[in-house]
Amino acid sequence: MSLFDYTLKELQEKLHNKEITVTDLVDASYARIKEVDDEVKAFLTLDEENARAAAKELDEQGGDNPLFGIPIGIKDNIVTKGLRTTCASKFLDNFTDPLYDATVVSKLKDKKTVTIGKLNMDEFAMGSSNENSAYFTTRNPWNTDYVPGGSSGASAAAVAAGEVFFSLGSDTGGSIREPAAFCGVVGLKPTYGLVSRFGLVAFASSLDQIGPMTRTVEDNAHLLQAIVGHDEMDSTSADVEIPNYTEALKQDVKGLRIAVPSEYLGEGVSDEVRESIKAALKVYEDLGATWEEVSLPHSRYAVAAYYLLSSSEASANLARFDGVRYGVRSTQAENMIDVFKYSRRDGFGEEVKRRIMLGTFALSSGYYDAYYKKAQKARTLIKNDFDKVFEDYDVIVGPTTPTPAFKVGEKVEDPLTMYATDILTIPVNLAGVPGISLPCGFSSEGLPIGLQIIGKHFDEATIYRAAHAFEQATDHHKQKPALGGVKG
Amino acid sequence: MSEITKEQVLHVAHLARLAITDEEAEKMTKELDAIIGYAELLNELDTDNVEPTTHVLDLKNVMREDEPRKWIDREDALKNAPDQKNGQFRVPSILD
Numbered sequence: 001m002s003l004f005d006y007t008l009k010e011l012q013e014k015l016h017n018k019e020i021t022v023t024d025l026v027d028a029s030y031a032r033i034k035e036v037d038d039e040v041k042a043f044l045t046l047d048e049e050n051a052r053a054a055a056k057e058l059d060e061q062g063g064d065n066p067l068f069g070i071p072i073g074i075k076d077n078i079v080t081k082g083l084r085t086t087c088a089s090k091f092l093d094n095f096t097d098p099l100y101d102a103t104v105v106s107k108l109k110d111k112k113t114v115t116i117g118k119l120n121m122d123e124f125a126m127g128s129s130n131e132n133s134a135y136f137t138t139r140n141p142w143n144t145d146y147v148p149g150g151s152s153g154a155s156a157a158a159v160a161a162g163e164v165f166f167s168l169g170s171d172t173g174g175s176i177r178e179p180a181a182f183c184g185v186v187g188l189k190p191t192y193g194l195v196s197r198f199g200l201v202a203f204a205s206s207l208d209q210i211g212p213m214t215r216t217v218e219d220n221a222h223l224l225q226a227i228v229g230h231d232e233m234d235s236t237s238a239d240v241e242i243p244n245y246t247e248a249l250k251q252d253v254k255g256l257r258i259a260v261p262s263e264y265l266g267e268g269v270s271d272e273v274r275e276s277i278k279a280a281l282k283v284y285e286d287l288g289a290t291w292e293e294v295s296l297p298h299s300r301y302a303v304a305a306y307y308l309l310s311s312s313e314a315s316a317n318l319a320r321f322d323g324v325r326y327g328v329r330s331t332q333a334e335n336m337i338d339v340f341k342y343s344r345r346d347g348f349g350e351e352v353k354r355r356i357m358l359g360t361f362a363l364s365s366g367y368y369d370a371y372y373k374k375a376q377k378a379r380t381l382i383k384n385d386f387d388k389v390f391e392d393y394d395v396i397v398g399p400t401t402p403t404p405a406f407k408v409g410e411k412v413e414d415p416l417t418m419y420a421t422d423i424l425t426i427p428v429n430l431a432g433v434p435g436i437s438l439p440c441g442f443s444s445e446g447l448p449i450g451l452q453i454i455g456k457h458f459d460e461a462t463i464y465r466a467a468h469a470f471e472q473a474t475d476h477h478k479q480k481p482a483l484g485g486v487k488g
Numbered sequence: 489m490s491e492i493t494k495e496q497v498l499h500v501a502h503l504a505r506l507a508i509t510d511e512e513a514e515k516m517t518k519e520l521d522a523i524i525g526y527a528e529l530l531n532e533l534d535t536d537n538v539e540p541t542t543h544v545l546d547l548k549n550v551m552r553e554d555e556p557r558k559w560i561d562r563e564d565a566l567k568n569a570p571d572q573k574n575g576q577f578r579v580p581s582i583l584d
Binding site: 327329335342376377383457 | 492496497500501503504505506507508516519520522523524526527528529530531532533535538539540541542543544545547550552560564565567568569570571577579580581582
């Protein structure tokens with residue numbers, strides 16, 4: 001049994017009773033990385049020397065908060081002071097010395113977690129499979145022929161493979177929940193504005209959120225608790241009262257009103273996924289919750305609206321990568337305009353260029369109203385769908401993805417097929433509501449299936465309550481992938 | 489139905505400050521045409537009386553005193569720069 005098979009609570013007891021040390025935890029993390037990361041390929045950068053020094057110091061100091069001394073992996077679009085941050089882009093290959101920590105990283109340092117390293121992703125978080133990393137493709141620990149999902153694919157894979165206890169990802173259209181589903185872990189996209197985006201390299205500012213990825217719902221609630229809160233460095237950070245998320249887990253789900261959108265079990269959703277969700281609904285019935293079918297009638301417009309809006313925002317956000325202040329500059333350029341043009345040509349990968357082009361087009365003179373503004377209006381209709389359902393229900397439940405993980409290479413040729421992977425997660429970002437994915441079964445090929453639970457704005461507590469009740473009634477989260485031929 | 493032309497793609501690439509080759513422009517034309525074609529699905533929606541959503545939360549301006557604070561000093565600001573001289577970012581001349 002690995003140390004990371006214990007819950008946070010159990011680990012803290014062991015630390016407190018001096019059965020284990022923080023150094024043991026950090027050793028376990030690097031030992032597991034050495035053992036399996038050749039297969040999983042989750043880490044872009046390791047911070048071993050600093051992590052071991054930090055562990056030693058924490059062992060001397062001691063401390064008692066739920067996260068004390070726990071090894072964590074950080075997605076590589078979250079800025080870490082002095083620790084290379086590349087967004088899995090060649091453009092930032094030489095960005096070895098970031099000047100500050102993202103707010104979430106500062107908050108975790110306050111809680112004395114230990115950063116093990118930076119996790120691979122789709123370049124600038126644009127992708128659903130990790131195949132858009134400029135470095136290498138992270139693999140699904142359950143079967144390394146398959147993708148781990150994206151863009152926080154390595155954040156999910158590293159947790160599933162037991163390389164770190166937990167991790168941070170980011171989610172713009174499903175980038176936490178889809179890989180969580182594919183890798184069989186728990187991933188939450190918080191309500192827009194709940195977690196500070198300061199220090200998250202911006203992709204689409206009106207959609208991006210950082211969130212926790214863990215093995216269990218309870219651990220997820222602990223990690224969220226540590227990173228939430230108003231931040232004056234993020235002008236879209238919400239100033240709301242923060243509940244105690246772990247307290248919420250103690251309540252049962254009797255009388256919980258669940259809505260199941262017919263659009264989420266319809267065309268394109270595989271039979272195995274549909275059966276898993278139906279089985280999950282049966283579990284909820286047995287626990288005393290009720291469910292009814294509802295409609296989110298504008299769901300089919302979400303992917304189109306999302307790609308116009310997120311790409312438009314990305315085209316503006318990525319204008320900062322100009323080869324002047326940081327990043328890689330083309331050596332061919334002789335004048336200023338060519339510094340921009342050639343540096344961006346050399347530094348950005350194909351998908352990033354495609355989205356910058358799409359966004360620039362949608363925002364360009366003569367097309368703005370037809371595409372960008374039209375998409376913003378579609379977003380309103382999609383958001384209204386959710387508002388209406390939440391008048392009568394506590395949570396919305398459905399699959400996280402239409403199918404389990406697909407094979408590496410299967411969808412790379414056709415951007416539109418790849419974009420459709422996120423059809424069930426994108427509407428959640430457009431509406432700004434929170435959503436979680438947790439394991440609810442396995443396909444005949446042994447690949448995890450994810451259950452998505454969506455809540456009202458700032459009602460993560462109810463999502464956790466519903467997720468925890470399901471998890472405790474089932475044992476999907478106790479399954480572990482076989483890596484190196486041995487069950488972890 | 490929109491039809492994206494190669495000329496449009498070259499124009500957009502210039503606006504986006506992306507150098508692209510002729511072959512890339514050809515490929516991008518097809519891909520963007522397919523994506524934009526798909527996005528025209530939105531034309532099915534009657535949005536005449538619908539307000540656009542820019543942000544899901546009710547955002548309000550946050551005011552604070554305009555006071556200088558210590559943030560990043562010059563030396564730090566320059567340390568990730570591809571080129572620098574005399575405490576400034578160095579770039580090619582913008583005048584011929």
